[in-house]
Amino acid sequence: MDIQTKIDLSRYKAIRSRTEEICKPLKREDYIPQPVVYISPPKWHLAHTTWFFEQFILKPGLRGYKEFDPDFGFLFNSYYNNVGERVLRAERGNLTRPEIDEVLAYREYVDRHIGEFFSNQEPEEKFNDLLELGLNHEQQHQELLITDLKYILGHNPVFPVYQEGGALLENGSSKGSWINFEETIFEVGFEGNGFCFDNELSKHRALVNAFSIRNSLVSNGEYIEFIESGGYKDFNLWLDEGWAWVNEEGIGSPLYWHKIGRKWNQFTLGGLREVNPDHILAHISYYEANAFASWKGLRLPTEYEWELASDQMKWGERWEWTQSAYLPYPGFKKAKGAVGEYNGKFMVNQMVLRGASVATSKDHSRKTYRNFFHPHLQWQYAGIRLVK
């Protein structure tokens, strides 16, 4: 992270309060469960993002700061081996205590002390960078909070509504025109004054062969064609591990889709609704994205192609699976200490997604951003862009 902007308290407050706003429509019961291991309970997101500021700013940086509760470091550390022991990831859903109220008090306590931290001093560069990282971390968790609470509600047999209206999914999809690129050399990766994660560094030259990329993402209607033509039953379209996944898990549609009679319905944050064929497809895995592209006789973009084309195409409504595995850029350097565990140690067995989604927080996307997930995961608002 090489950040030259100064954090001010009002931005801190705005981002922090957005997290609480997302939780407003939840019932208290919704804060607790962890139905699968890669989902975290909303309560855990509220506490963990707060722990980050306490651990990395207040404890080392605010003279006389007294931890809210010494147990919280153990309870709400996510995966930082450098910071000590922690609750097993799979046990997050069994933590009935601290209660929500206490977690909210924890947020309030830490926010108050961050205010004090600001009033005492102009934060030195190290803390400025860590604050910036903490805010971006909070925004990442806002996105996960939305997709995780959708999972929790969407797997309840009564399909509870999060928000009437819940326009999150209602994006139109323009018809696809193709944008053509000649072979070119360009510079990949982040450079500039703003914030970026370490995995976007360092900027380096790369050659991209000629390609054409579609301006619009794949629509629900296109995907229904794939399903109806037997796409989930033709092994020739699938990666070997994708085919095993389809069969072992009994997959036959995007996550949250339910065929009722002859109609496809989907669970949305506004409840169960009929699938609109014109809207942009979401909630598919890399395996599905790849099989769909094969069925079309096309392929997914590489992350370099995507970054090159990004200025000329519409993006930001779905995370887009690329054909690139998540690997370090040439010149990538892991930071020292706990912060070094942020990204680098996940660079195997995951695929890169580019773009942003309807669940992404404002000001939390840029064309160099590299998201990454295991190829079987469907719970993000991930979609498909085609290349030929």
Added chain:
Amino acid sequence: MDIQTKIDLSRYKAIRSRTEEICKPLKREDYIPQPVVYISPPKWHLAHTTWFFEQFILKPGLRGYKEFDPDFGFLFNSYYNNVGERVLRAERGNLTRPEIDEVLAYREYVDRHIGEFFSNQEPEEKFNDLLELGLNHEQQHQELLITDLKYILGHNPVFPVYQEGGALLENGSSKGSWINFEETIFEVGFEGNGFCFDNELSKHRALVNAFSIRNSLVSNGEYIEFIESGGYKDFNLWLDEGWAWVNEEGIGSPLYWHKIGRKWNQFTLGGLREVNPDHILAHISYYEANAFASWKGLRLPTEYEWELASDQMKWGERWEWTQSAYLPYPGFKKAKGAVGEYNGKFMVNQMVLRGASVATSKDHSRKTYRNFFHPHLQWQYAGIRLVK
């Protein structure tokens, strides 16, 4: 079930309200999780016991009764294949909705209609029997509610207190004197006017060989001796599957015991406390009970020995593991329909426990009662009685 007593509404109300009373000290968050598959969330216990009355009494028996919510049959059926589809057992902890308030409203709604049911008519025999079964079922769940909430709280790293004082575990243990029995023929099983479960029937003659049984249960102190002398490390003391369990699960003490420095502590409903060597041991599996008895050169009682001796010895504070597998009595008959699934289908791979425990509801124990669990389970208040 051959029941000649009439149920009256006041007994119904007393038993039902006891369930809510047990839940009083809980925080709302505590109602949700299912940390392991054999634990059910408190919310689930509240709803499932209520469903039993709705399903078996109100729907068939109260003219014009309208279900509280048609989804609840699916959500809160436990294992009755005859009653239709249901939520997978392992998913009970992911049901954030209905909320607690709605479940409490469900209880109130059903209780009100049971009142109406009583006021309309003297319940015919069939419904009288099902009401009696429903109340005994509720009492069984009261016991599970206590042991399940103990598990939920006891696996939280902060060891929350359920009830200050929490005298549940504080039972003294008299020193053991031996009671001798000559070979005798006696009648095993229930007979009489009160309620019993089908597995206690039918009464039959049995011969029991001469034996001596200890008047008191094994104390914590005696069990500490077993631990300190290497009991968990000597394969000769263990059943083969018990030895595998000890090693795979890393078992080295009763559930809820923690060695802090040189002292044994245990989580109780009153919080973490030092183990009192004079109190009665609890929370051990059949494997541990069996290994302890082997270490002593003694054995556990059969359920026939236990029933024969029960009039002459003190019991009721711990469920007591017997050396008897859970099997049908001669002449056992499964009831027709869903109620027939209550007990009979579990008669394999489980061991019988006799007695009752500090978590057992008042008036819910008798000497012919047969409880049963898999041999590796520790979360009940189960203890050890010795025989030679």
Added chain:
Amino acid sequence: MDIQTKIDLSRYKAIRSRTEEICKPLKREDYIPQPVVYISPPKWHLAHTTWFFEQFILKPGLRGYKEFDPDFGFLFNSYYNNVGERVLRAERGNLTRPEIDEVLAYREYVDRHIGEFFSNQEPEEKFNDLLELGLNHEQQHQELLITDLKYILGHNPVFPVYQEGGALLENGSSKGSWINFEETIFEVGFEGNGFCFDNELSKHRALVNAFSIRNSLVSNGEYIEFIESGGYKDFNLWLDEGWAWVNEEGIGSPLYWHKIGRKWNQFTLGGLREVNPDHILAHISYYEANAFASWKGLRLPTEYEWELASDQMKWGERWEWTQSAYLPYPGFKKAKGAVGEYNGKFMVNQMVLRGASVATSKDHSRKTYRNFFHPHLQWQYAGIRLVK
């Protein structure tokens, strides 16, 4: 074991050579695999039975005896913790060395030294008993050898023939007449001069309630009726864990049965053959035996009923599942040391079978013999006898 007969060398030789005779029709490849964990490779049976004599007779009892190969103790110990480390049970099928020829040389070497052992001395009582145990152990393994090699051949898609003709399964089944018993007290367990296992001791008085037992075992034809009437699809007939087993494993018939067109065929040691409805059923689990009996409105015998009735009924062609769990008799005592691990440590989660089967070695059955297996296992020649 309380044995008053003296072992002579000719009996030793006869029993030992029987093991090799069973292996004669095998191809060398058949000696190796372990397709499931409860099956042992034929090579392993050949070596393990030999190890028993080396370990318990020759090493302690023959002055100057030199082990054939010091590695063999590690390789061919089955489950005796007292005798030291051993190859994991699940790895038996990966032992390509020692080769068969070396294992046969091992047998020859040990047999030769046993001959020497006999010529030196009249074996003292301790060794006489261990020799007797070793021979009975060998006979038990002969039975397992047959059922294990049947499994290995029967799971090969080309269904290899073990022995043309292979009359093993061709037993007729008389029609069932019922034998009635009044309530009676009798003595259960072994007593006398011959050999018995420790689990048949000690003899004790027991009361058996009145019952009727069928003279003949259930035939294939009767079982086909059960299948055709939907027996595998009606949960009401099954124990809960049996129903889970049927569904998880996709069970719909006895082991080795294949429906080809409209005909039931079965793999036999003589190859694939049409099922003869008059022959006695085999290769069913306890769960299936229990479900079949439920379907008939009847039940399986207890082991006490079986032992009482054994003098008046025909038995010896199938192992017969009883409704009794495998538990110690009153007065059961585990022997000291490794021999004490023979039986006692398996006394949980298994069901008793009584009788003997077509795979049982001559002179290796008696009415007090207690065999035992987990309730889901089908690979023995186990059948069904009914009681009402």
Added chain:
Amino acid sequence: MDIQTKIDLSRYKAIRSRTEEICKPLKREDYIPQPVVYISPPKWHLAHTTWFFEQFILKPGLRGYKEFDPDFGFLFNSYYNNVGERVLRAERGNLTRPEIDEVLAYREYVDRHIGEFFSNQEPEEKFNDLLELGLNHEQQHQELLITDLKYILGHNPVFPVYQEGGALLENGSSKGSWINFEETIFEVGFEGNGFCFDNELSKHRALVNAFSIRNSLVSNGEYIEFIESGGYKDFNLWLDEGWAWVNEEGIGSPLYWHKIGRKWNQFTLGGLREVNPDHILAHISYYEANAFASWKGLRLPTEYEWELASDQMKWGERWEWTQSAYLPYPGFKKAKGAVGEYNGKFMVNQMVLRGASVATSKDHSRKTYRNFFHPHLQWQYAGIRLVK
């Protein structure tokens, strides 16, 4: 595959007989087991490679050809969904029949008919290409045959010798000098007249940033330093999934290494030997290669860097893990039908290895060859080359 060379029969025979030569030192028992799912039994390799020629050449191409045995298609198909049903991969070790002799007869039969095929006709281009593929396929299996039989022998507690002398591992390792490269554009992938696999196509331009690469591979001695300095215990060096693998599997050294007293020994095809610190390291996973490079403050090469540098460095003794995930080249096209399943469907979750190893068949390596394995696998002769 774009092949312009003509196959002649003598090359066919030379390659085919090499497979049998590798098997010569085996005992018959060694042909059978499959100790883990990714290992195939030697017998299976012998038959499967033969099936390839029968299936793709003789059946479609030799008029009047009669299959050796119609069951073999089912038994020895590996993973070609297009060719029909097959034995589950995990069951290969349970196939005791056909016997080795029959498999060798199968080889002889197919080879004879291939001879006939050649004498009848100049093979048309389609068959020429398939023959070429079949021979390269056979050579791939020769390598696997060696590494699989090493696994089988190396996991036997008696460590059998495959070949006295067994010089396979005895390669010296020159000290490492660094070769420097400036940023350059070059063409990646295969082009020319010889054979290549589809995954090496199509040739395309790529830009490689400046880098330095070591001329020699990492030696055992360097790796021992890593171990002794606590490399397996420092989570900061490991990928997250690598760290989980180390802990769950209890990994603390390369495969086949055993510490006896204070000395590291390794199982080789010549038996158990002391590790020579000057020899080249082998049998490590990608996770280990990556952790070792991190410990050095260096990294692994990308496959593009490797291919670019290959002309200037020594290679061919170990497969070398690269930092590149196995993905399609731009312009990659899957062939139609079964042959299209050869490579493409594995392009996810695996890492590329470049080079060749001591187990690679002569004439079966080239600088564009892309091997690939899952990141946790250790059983290949895989080593480490460093880049800075």
